[in-house]
Amino acid sequence: xxxxxxxxxxxxxxxxxxxxxxxxxxxxxxxxxxxxxxxxxxxxxxxxxxxxxxxxxxxxxxxxxxxxxxxxxxxxxxxxxxxxxxxxxxxxxxxxxxxxxxxxxxxxxxxxxxxxxxxxxxxxxxxxxxxxxxxxxxxxxxxxxxxxxxxxxxxxxxxxxxxxxxxxxxxxxxxxxxxxxxxxxxxxxxxxxxxxxxx
Amino acid sequence: xxxxxxxxxxxxxxxxxxxxxxxxxxxxxxxxxxxxxxxxxxxxxxxxxxxxxxxxxxxxxxxxxxxxxxxxxxxxxxxxxxxxxxxxxxxxxxxxxxxxxxxxxxxxxxxxxxxxxxxxxxxxxxxxxxxxxxxxxxxxxxxxxxxxxxxxxxxxxxxxxxxxxxxxxxxxxxxxxxxxxxxxxxxxxxxxxxxxxxxxxxxxxxxxxxxxxxxxxxxxxxxxxxxxxxxxxxxxxxxxxxxxxxxxxxxx
Numbered sequence: 001x002x003x004x005x006x007x008x009x010x011x012x013x014x015x016x017x018x019x020x021x022x023x024x025x026x027x028x029x030x031x032x033x034x035x036x037x038x039x040x041x042x043x044x045x046x047x048x049x050x051x052x053x054x055x056x057x058x059x060x061x062x063x064x065x066x067x068x069x070x071x072x073x074x075x076x077x078x079x080x081x082x083x084x085x086x087x088x089x090x091x092x093x094x095x096x097x098x099x100x101x102x103x104x105x106x107x108x109x110x111x112x113x114x115x116x117x118x119x120x121x122x123x124x125x126x127x128x129x130x131x132x133x134x135x136x137x138x139x140x141x142x143x144x145x146x147x148x149x150x151x152x153x154x155x156x157x158x159x160x161x162x163x164x165x166x167x168x169x170x171x172x173x174x175x176x177x178x179x180x181x182x183x184x185x186x187x188x189x190x191x192x193x194x195x196x197x198x199x
Numbered sequence: 200x201x202x203x204x205x206x207x208x209x210x211x212x213x214x215x216x217x218x219x220x221x222x223x224x225x226x227x228x229x230x231x232x233x234x235x236x237x238x239x240x241x242x243x244x245x246x247x248x249x250x251x252x253x254x255x256x257x258x259x260x261x262x263x264x265x266x267x268x269x270x271x272x273x274x275x276x277x278x279x280x281x282x283x284x285x286x287x288x289x290x291x292x293x294x295x296x297x298x299x300x301x302x303x304x305x306x307x308x309x310x311x312x313x314x315x316x317x318x319x320x321x322x323x324x325x326x327x328x329x330x331x332x333x334x335x336x337x338x339x340x341x342x343x344x345x346x347x348x349x350x351x352x353x354x355x356x357x358x359x360x361x362x363x364x365x366x367x368x369x370x371x372x373x374x375x376x377x378x379x380x381x382x383x384x385x386x387x388x389x390x391x392x393x394x395x396x397x398x399x400x401x402x403x404x405x406x407x408x409x410x411x412x413x414x415x416x417x418x419x420x421x422x423x424x425x426x427x428x429x430x431x432x433x434x435x436x437x438x439x440x441x442x443x444x445x446x447x448x449x450x451x
Contacts, residue, residue, distance in 0.1 A: 006336070013338050016394070016401035022345035023353075023393040030353045034385055037361055038371055038378045051390070067343060071350075074323060076255045078314035079307070131310070133303030135270050142273075149277040172379065179383055180390050188394050191401075 005059070012057040016191045021060050024048030028068035029075070042169050045072075049087055050094050050177045054103050055194040058095025065091045082131050086124045093119055094174075098197040109178040113171030120170060121162025129158040140165055204244035204429070206329045209317055211433035216313035218437045220306045222444040225298075228305035235312045236260060245320045252319035259315055267304035274300030323347060341409070345400070349393075356392075360385050 003011070013021065027048035035042050048068065053061035065087025072080040093116055102108040128134055134144040134154050140161055147157035181189070181198040189195045204212075219231055238245045239256060247253035275284070278296030285292045323343075331340045361371070369384050370377035 010336070010338065013342070014401075015405060016397040018338055018342055018404065019345055019397035019400040020394060022342045023349050023397060025342075025346040026349035026353045027389075027393075029350060030357060033354060034357055034361070034382060037357075038382055038385075040375065040378055040382060047386075063339070063342070067346065071323075071346065073314050074318040076259060076315065078311040078318075081314055082310075132307055133270075133299065135266075135303050135307055141270075145273055145277045149279070176383060176386060180387060183387055184391065184394070188391070188398070191398050192394070 009059045009063060012060045012193060014193075017056045017060060017193060020192065021052050021056060021064050024052045024064050025068045025071065027051070028064070029072060042172055044169070044173055044176070046087060046090050046170075047173050047176060049091050050173055051180070053091050053094035054098040054177055054181060054197050055189075055192045057193055058092050058099075061091030061095050062088050079132065079136065082127050083124060085127065086120055089119055089123045090116065098194060101197065103178055103181065103198050106175070106178060109174045110171055113174035114167045116174065117167025117170035118163060121159060121166040124166075125155060125159040125162050128162075129155045134158045134161075204242075205427055206321065206326065207430045208427050208433065209244075209321065211430045211437075213313045213317050215433050215437045215440075216309060218440050220309040220313075222440050225301045225305040228309045232305070232308050232312055235309075235316055239316065239319075245316055247319045248322045256315060256319050259311070263308050263311060267308055270304045270307070271297060271300035274303070338409075341404075356389065357385065360388050 025048060028045055031044040031047050035044055045068075046065065049061050049065040052064040066084050069080040069084050069087055094112075097103065097108075097112045097116075102112045128136060134148070134157060135141050143161040143164060144154075144157045147160045148154065152160065178198075186195075186199065189199070216231065216235075220228060223231075235245075239247070247256060272292075275292040275294075275297040276290055278299060279291075279293050281293050281295030281298075283291050284294050284297060324347075327335075327340055327343050331337070364381065364384050365371050369381045371381050372378075373381075
């Protein structure tokens with residue numbers, strides 16, 4: 001009989017995992033500060049979720065992403081609440097790839113990042129189109145308007161915009177997580193459940 | 200007033216506003232937005248919990264007004280269907296795009312205002328306490344509290360590492376590729392130190408028996424919960440609006 005979800009989450013949240021997930025939630029919310037300081041045109045707002053998915057597990061990653069979006073809403077970005085399904089998909093899919101050993105080889109990480117970007121674009125498109133009319137109060141809104149002005153439907157325009165920006169962001173996020181985990185000493189890595197996912 | 204409008208009622212109100220954002224016309228939605236802004240100043244239950252929250256809300260009002268104007272104008276300009284309503288500086292604005300822009304802007308603002316109103320008037324420790332009373336597992340409560348601790352310390356730690364790497368000659372001002380590589384030199388010590396800290400905290404928690412299973416003799420603390428009539432009323436109105444919208448949709 002499969003374990004209940006509550007039990008699976010509790011199983012993952014042991015020892016160092018609990019404070020580490022808390023750190024990754026905070027990292028999701030503050031990664032923008034690093035990219036802004038370095039003037040890099042990337043969001044990297046799911047880097048903490050990906051780290052948790054690889055080093056702890058998919059259930060903790062789902063919790064991490066959900067909590068990060070709720071807190072982002074609390075700190076002045078209310079639309080993030082509606083994108084909780086997207087972070088659930090990111091956490092679950094990355095956790096699945098990590099368990100299959102995709103975070104051991106860099107080329108698998110790149111392919112995984114592209115797949116994740118496409119998946120994230122497809123999941124976020126209906127939310128962005130039907131809840132917000134394609135407007136996310138970001139620079140990418142101009143891309144949506146451009147695709148609409150050339151005759152595409154709203155949903156298609158949002159999907160095209162997502163496909164144009166999400167895969168690049170996710171590939172960079174995946175590669176950063178890959179190099180971060182590669183550089184971690186085995187002594188520290190072994191204290192987390194997902195150590196075998198990366199070595 | 201703050202006592203009358205408990206967290207359950209506030210959540211029910213947010214739900215009602217979400218229902219309104221998807222069912223009512225854009226004119227009603229703009230009226231509701233206006234009422235929310237008035238409520239923030241008039242009703243004590245919606246007063247911001249801190250100066251910072253008040254400033255965030257004021258900033259968001261100004262930001263959302265500018266975004267709403269931009270959304271309406273750009274949609275009226277780019278979606279070239281329906282009759283032309285105006286021409287300004289050689290740019291033509293169309294009716295369908297204008298209506299779509301108004302609908303989108305009003306929904307966006309109402310959804311954002313309702314969520315923000317809830318969070319600016321509710322402190323996170325109070326919200327976490329409420330969730331714990333509603334059955335959120337203790338380890339998740341601790342995780343949220345630890346997140347608040349990390350959120351307090353992380354920006355200064357990032358700044359410190361950034362300055363240190365800059366002093367060591369990391370290419371923080373070079374091309375995009377070099378800057379992306381510099382990102383790793385900032386994130387690596389950050390993640391490394393966080394794992395060290397997590398192991399220490401995790402060990403401390405385990406030594407205190409926090410993550411162990413509770414003994415069968417120990418009964419969980421029972422919290423008395425009374426259903427607030429206002430909460431019921433707000434949910435009832437939401438259900439009526441949803442039912443009416445479905446009825447209208449089926450009859451079109």
